[in-house]
Amino acid sequence: MPDRREAWITGIGLVSSLGEGVDAHYEALASGAGPKVDETRFAPYPVHPMAPLDLDKQIPKRGDQRQMEPWQRYGTYTAGLALESAGIKGNTEILSRTHMIVAAGGGERDNSVDIKILDGLRTAGNKGQFLNERLMGDLRPTLFLAQLSNLLAGNISIVHGVVGSSRTFMGEEASGVDAVRIALSRLHGGTGDIFLVGGAFNAEREDMLLLFELGGALMHGAYAPVWERAAGGGGLALGSMAAFLVLEEKAHAEARAAKPFARLASVQSGRSRRNAGDVAAAVTSHLDALGPLDPASSAILSGAVGAETATSEERAALAGRGLPVRATASLIGAGIESQFPVNIALAAIALSKGKLFAPFGADAIEAPFAGPLKQVAVTSVGHWRGEAAALVEAVD
Structure with a gap:
């Protein structure tokens, strides 16, 4: 459609094990310095831990911080970075009509309370009565409410004043895909001019590790890059991360002199x-639907997370595309709900710099690339579901 409204990414908030913000991530990825992995804290499962954050910078009230679980702090903090990046933080007129779409998990448990209840159940005479008493007495109302996935959007509204429409999706990697997809669809369809979209995950x-281990999804032992895990059976190395994007209609952005990433x-x-x-067919179909990509100025950011056989199939589908x-x-x-928004953010960062990140690992699919970067296809292949692809382009 030649008259379709154009969606610019005018703000990026991003935190992960590599650091905070646009420049920190570009420098870490462009330098080829490698990942930051903790192989001992949760052994035998390697985890990419969150970089240190000064929460006061984006969540100034300590009371707000205390009532949030870590994943909500990451998301609320990162939403603030995105609004700041777009130049609309504190602009009540724009924030009053900024729509929010969030990808979120189901909240976090209080492990110490859970352990006490399980221990007590072993010897309780009336197990039902004991359980009811403990749930009534041991769980604070704020803790219970922190299990609700839509509290991330609520906290962003409270802390940053984003008070347009709000929608929250659950559903692991697919929720991140749908958050971005629906924000783009609404912008193209004219039901909004500016959106805050993203997600957060605490690894x-x-x-959470128990949940994924029970599903047979985690990698064990020494860390290895995604493409090199198949020989050991594959698996995820979970990573704490969050990303929010300000997605804005071109004319709306130009009217306030906003520059796109x-x-x-x-x-x-x-x-x-x-x-x-099935995965190879899905990846091929989604990439084909994006249209032709020029090998001289295009690249692929893969959402592969190491799950087998999905990762091997995606690799085979990507290898022949040149x-x-x-x-x-x-x-x-692997950032689960936040994976797709994070990768969209990373693609936009690379395009804003005009240069692809350095290869990592020994696999030949990560070929060197020195050419100018104009287009990036971003794939999503969830550990169980969540297949998708997005096209992110440079703005001249």
Whole structure:
């Protein structure tokens, strides 16, 4: 559609194990310095821990900080960075009509309370009565409410004053895909001029590691880059991260002299089974739907997280396309709900700099690339579901 409204990315907030903000991530990825991985704290599971954050910079009230779980702090903090990056932080007129779409998990557990309750149940005479008493007496109302996924959007509204419409998606990697896809669709369709979209994930949680281990999804032992995990059976190295994007209609951005990092042109998604060949077919279909990419000025940021056989199938689908590939999870880990927004942010950062990140690992698919960067295809292949691809382009 030649008259379709254009979606600019005018603000980026990003935190991960590599640091905070646009420049920190570009420098870490462009230098080829490698990941920051903790292999001992949660052994045998390697985890990419969150970089130190000065929460006071974006969440000034300590009371607000205390009532949030870590993943909510990461998301609220990063939303503030995105609004600041876009130049609209504190602008009540724009924030009053800024729509918010969030990808979120189900909240965090209080491990110490859980352990006490489970221990007590072993010897309790009336187990039902004991459980009710403990749940009533041991769980603070704020703790209970912190389990609700839509509190991330609520906290962003409270702390930063983003009070347009709000929508929260759950559903692991697919929720991040849908958050970005629907924000773009609404912007293209004219039901909003400016959106705050993103998600957050805290990997440093024993309950989350248990959840993924019970599903057989985690890698064990020494860390390895994503493409090199198949020989050991594959698996995820979870990573704490958060990303929020300010997605803005071109004319709206130009009217306030906002400069774009990049343009979000398209998001393709679908539901793929995991029979042999299904992931490869889905990746191929989604990339084909984005249109042709010029090998002289294009690259792929892969959302592969190491899950097998999905990662091997994605690699096979990407290898024949003649484009350099970067598997970002090798550097920052698997961020589940936040994975797709994080990768869109990283693509926009690379395009704003005009240069692709350095290769990482020994796999030939991560070919060197020195040419000017004009287009980046971002894939998503969730550990179980969440296949998608997006096209992010440079703005001349």
